[in-house]
Amino acid sequence: MQHDAIAERRNNIAPIPFEADAPFLRVIGELPRELNGTLYRNGPNPQFEAPGAHWFVGDGMLHAFHIENGRASYRNRWVRTPKWLAEHDAGRALFGGFGRKLPDAPADLTDGGVANTNIIFHAGKLLALEEAHLPTEIEPGTLATRGYHNYQGRIAGSFTAHPKIDPATGELVFFGYNAAGPLTPALSYGSIDASGKATRFERFEAPYASMVHDFIVTENHVLFPILPITGSMERAMSGKPPYAWEPDKGAYVGVMKRNGTAKDIVWFRAEACYVFHVMNAWEDGNRIIADVMQFEEAPLFPHPDGRPTDPEKSRARHCRWTFDLSGNTDRFQQTYLDDLTGEFPRIDDRRAGLKSRHGWYACANPRLPMFGALSGIVHVDGNGRRLGHYLLPTGDTISEPVFVERSKDAPEGDGWLLAVVWRARENRSDLAVFNATDVEAGPVALVQLGHRVPDGFHGNWVGAA
Ligand SMILES: [Fe+2]
Numbered sequence: 001m002q003h004d005a006i007a008e009r010r011n012n013i014a015p016i017p018f019e020a021d022a023p024f025l026r027v028i029g030e031l032p033r034e035l036n037g038t039l040y041r042n043g044p045n046p047q048f049e050a051p052g053a054h055w056f057v058g059d060g061m062l063h064a065f066h067i068e069n070g071r072a073s074y075r076n077r078w079v080r081t082p083k084w085l086a087e088h089d090a091g092r093a094l095f096g097g098f099g100r101k102l103p104d105a106p107a108d109l110t111d112g113g114v115a116n117t118n119i120i121f122h123a124g125k126l127l128a129l130e131e132a133h134l135p136t137e138i139e140p141g142t143l144a145t146r147g148y149h150n151y152q153g154r155i156a157g158s159f160t161a162h163p164k165i166d167p168a169t170g171e172l173v174f175f176g177y178n179a180a181g182p183l184t185p186a187l188s189y190g191s192i193d194a195s196g197k198a199t200r201f202e203r204f205e206a207p208y209a210s211m212v213h214d215f216i217v218t219e220n221h222v223l224f225p226i227l228p229i230t231g232s233m234e235r236a237m238s239g240k241p242p243y244a245w246e247p248d249k250g251a252y253v254g255v256m257k258r259n260g261t262a263k264d265i266v267w268f269r270a271e272a273c274y275v276f277h278v279m280n281a282w283e284d285g286n287r288i289i290a291d292v293m294q295f296e297e298a299p300l301f302p303h304p305d306g307r308p309t310d311p312e313k314s315r316a317r318h319c320r321w322t323f324d325l326s327g328n329t330d331r332f333q334q335t336y337l338d339d340l341t342g343e344f345p346r347i348d349d350r351r352a353g354l355k356s357r358h359g360w361y362a363c364a365n366p367r368l369p370m371f372g373a374l375s376g377i378v379h380v381d382g383n384g385r386r387l388g389h390y391l392l393p394t395g396d397t398i399s400e401p402v403f404v405e406r407s408k409d410a411p412e413g414d415g416w417l418l419a420v421v422w423r424a425r426e427n428r429s430d431l432a433v434f435n436a437t438d439v440e441a442g443p444v445a446l447v448q449l450g451h452r453v454p455d456g457f458h459g460n461w462v463g464a465a
Contacts, residue, residue, distance in 0.1 A: 011373065012397055012422040012455045013055060015045040022074040022449065029445035031070045031433060032416060034406055037463035038140070039065045039418045039431070040119040041399065042128055043456015047084055050093035050102065056300070057097045059084050060116030060128055062143050063420070063453050065431050068464070072431070072447040077143035079115040079128050079136055097242075117161035118458040122172045123196030125149065126462070129161040131213065132178065140462070154198035157188060161458065162277070164217040167350050170194030173222060173258070177212040183231035183242060185209040187224060189262065204262035207252045211243050211301075216281045216290045218353045220259070223281070223290065223323070226252040227274045229298045245298040245309050247272035253332060255288065255323060268323055268332040274298040276316070279345035282355040286326045291384065293343055293361065294319035294334065315341040318361065318384045337384025340366060343374060344400030344458070348412045348436075357382040358413035360401045360436070365391050373397050377417065379439045388440040395424035397455060403436055404461045413437055416444075418461065420453050429453040 044058030060079040065072060078084055086109055087094050094105035095112040113133035120127055127135035127149060134155065137146040150156065158176030165172050172192040180186035185208050190201035206212075206224065209231040216223035228249040236242035251272050254265040274295040281290035299314035317340065322333040341364035347356050358381065362374035375397055379388040392398055398419050405415040417434040431447035 012424075012452060015047075015058065015061070015454060016076075016451060018451075019077050020075070020451070025072045025074055026448045027070070027072060027445055028448065029433075029443065031067055031072060031445045031447070032406075033070055035067045035404060035416065035433070036069070037067065037404075037461055039067070039402060039459055039461050040121075040126070041065075041420060041453070041456055041459030042079075042116055042119045043454060044114070044116045045078065045454055045456075046093075047078060048087055048091075048093040050096050053093075053095075053097045054300075056116075057095075057112075057114055058116060059087075059114050060130065061454075061456075062119060062128065062138065063456070063459075064143060065418075065447060067447075074447075074449060075143055076453075077145075079138070080145035081113045081115050081133075081136065082109075082111040083113060116457070118460075120163065120165075120460055121462045122163075122165060123170075123192065123194060125196065129159065129163070131161045131176070132158050134159050151192060151196070151198035155190060155201055160212075160215065162214040164215075164352055165349070166217070167352050167354070168219075171199075173217050175212070175215050175222075175224060177206075177210070178231065179203050183209050183233040183236060187212065189222070189224075189256075202262060204265065206254070207267065208249055210249075213276045214278050216253075216278050216288075217258075218281050218283050218288060220257060220283060221288055222256050222258055223288065224254040224256070224265070225275055226254065228272050229274055229301050232304075235304060240304060241302050241306060243301050244304040245274075245301055246304060247297070253321070253323070255325070266325075266330070268330055270321075270332050270334055273319075273334065275319075277343065277345055279318070279359050279361070280347045280352065280356045282353060284355070286324065288323040288325065289355075290321040290323070291337070291345070291359065292319055292321060293317065293345055294336070315364070316343050318342060318345070318380065320384065338378075338380075338386065340364070340378065340386075342378060346401055346403055348403050348405060348415070350405065351412055355382065356412065358387075358436070359384075360403065360417055360439070362398050362400060362419070363389075365394070368394065374399075377401050377419065377434065377439045379437070388438060390434070390439045390442055392421060397422045397424070398432075399453075399456060400458055401434070402459050402461055404463075418459075420456075421446075422452055422455065427452055 045061035046058035163174035179188035293316035296313040376391040432443040
C-alpha cells in the first residue's frame with residue numbers, strides 16, 4: 001500500500017475513481033471579478049484498467065471549474081460514451097487500445113470512443129472531442145452526456161480534437177484522419193458555420209497513413225501536417241505497434257486554399273519531425289508562418305520493432321515553420337525559437353489564424369535532470385522571445401494554460417491564464433489563475449481542491465453569457 005502511494009506520487013497519471021461536486025472551494029488570494037464563466041478540461045481517466053492500453057485511450061473525464069463573483073465551484077464527470085456505458089454494465093474493461101476489443105468482449109460491441117482529448121464550445125454546443133470519433137455533446141451545467149453530434153447527419157467518421165474557430169466569422173474548421181477506416185491514409189475536411197450548420201465535408205488521400213493530431217488554419221488557407229508517426233494495419237495484425245515512428249517517410253504538409261478544393265493541395269516537404277500542437281499561424285504576404293511545438297523524434301510511440309525513441313530527442317520545442325507560396329520551392333523551413341522543453345501552446349484565441357503578439361505554453365524545468373513533467377509556464381511574444389517565465393515548486397506539474405481575456409474588447413493578451421496544478425507533496429490539485437502578461441509574479445489566485453485532477457490534455461473557458 002505504501003509502495004503504491006509512493007509510485008503514484010512520482011507522477012499524476014493514474015485515474016481517480018470518483019465523480020464529485022464541490023460547491024464552495026477555498027480560494028487563496030483573490031479571484032478577479034471579471035472572471036465569470038467556466039473552465040472545462042478533459043483528459044484520460046480509465047474507468048477500468050485495460051491490459052496494455054496506451055495512456056492516450058483512457059475514458060474521458062471532464063473537470064469543470066465554475067467561477068463567479070470571486071467564488072469557485074467544481075464538478076467532474078466521466079463522459080458516458082457507448083464504451084464507458086458497456087464497460088460500466090460489464091464491470092470490467094472491454095477495450096484495449098485504439099479501438100481494439102478485448103477477446104472476451106461482446107461481438108456486437110464496436111465503438112471504442114473515449115471522448116477524452118478536448119472540450120470546446122461552438123454554436124451553442126459544448127462538445128467533448130477525441131480524434132477517432134464524432135464530437136460528443138455535453139450538457140454545460142450538469143456535464144451529463146447527450147451523445148454523439150453529427151450535424152444533422154452531414155458529418156461522419158473521425159473528427160479532430162483540435163478544430164479551429166475563425167475569430168472573424170465564427171466558422172469552425174475541422175478535419176479527420178483514418179477517414180476511410182482504421183489506419184488508412186484518407187483525411188476528411190469540413191466546416192461548420194457560426195449557427196452550427198455543416199457547410200462542407202469531403203475526403204482526400206494523404207501521402208501515407210499517420211497520426212494527425214492537429215492542423216493549421218489561417219485567414220485563407222488550411223494546412224494538413226502528415227508526420228511520420230505512421231499507422232499500419234499490417235503491423236497491427238501481426239501484433240506489432242499500430243502506430244510507430246518511421247522517420248524515413250519524411251514530413252509532408254499539404255497547403256490548401258480555404259475556398260479551394262483538396263485537388264489543389266500543394267504538398268511541402270521537410271526533415272522528419274513530429275508535432276502534436278500548433279500555437280498559431282498566419283499569412284505574411286506570399287508566406288505562411290506557423291509556430292508549433294516540434295519534436296525531433298516522436299515521444300510516446302516506438303519504432304516499428306517496438307524499440308523506444310531517443311528520450312533526448314523526443315521533447316518538444318517552440319519552432320517556426322515557414323512556407324513560401326510563390327512556387328519557388330516545395331521545401332518548408334523549420335527554425336527553433338527556443339531550446340526550452342514545452343508543450344500545450346495557447347494564444348489569445350481572438351487572434352487565431354492572424355498574426356499574434358502573445359503566446360503561452362507549459363514548460364519543463366530546465367534545472368531538473370529529467371525532461372517530461374511540465375512544471376512551468378512561459379509567456380512569449382510573436383516571435384517566440386520569452387517575456388516571462390514561472391516555475392512551480394520542484395515536483396509539482398501543470399496543465400495547458402488557457403487564456404481568458406479581461407473583456408471582449410481588451411487588447412490582445414490582456415487577461416488571465418488558467419491552469420490546473422498538481423501539488424506533488426500534498427497529492428492534490430489547485431486551479432491557478434495568473435495575470436497573463438505577468439506570469440513571472442506567480443498565481444494571483446489559487447482555487448484549492450481536496451483531491452487531484454490527473455494530468456489531462458486540453459480545456460477551454462466558456463464565459464457567462
Ligand atoms: Fe492535443
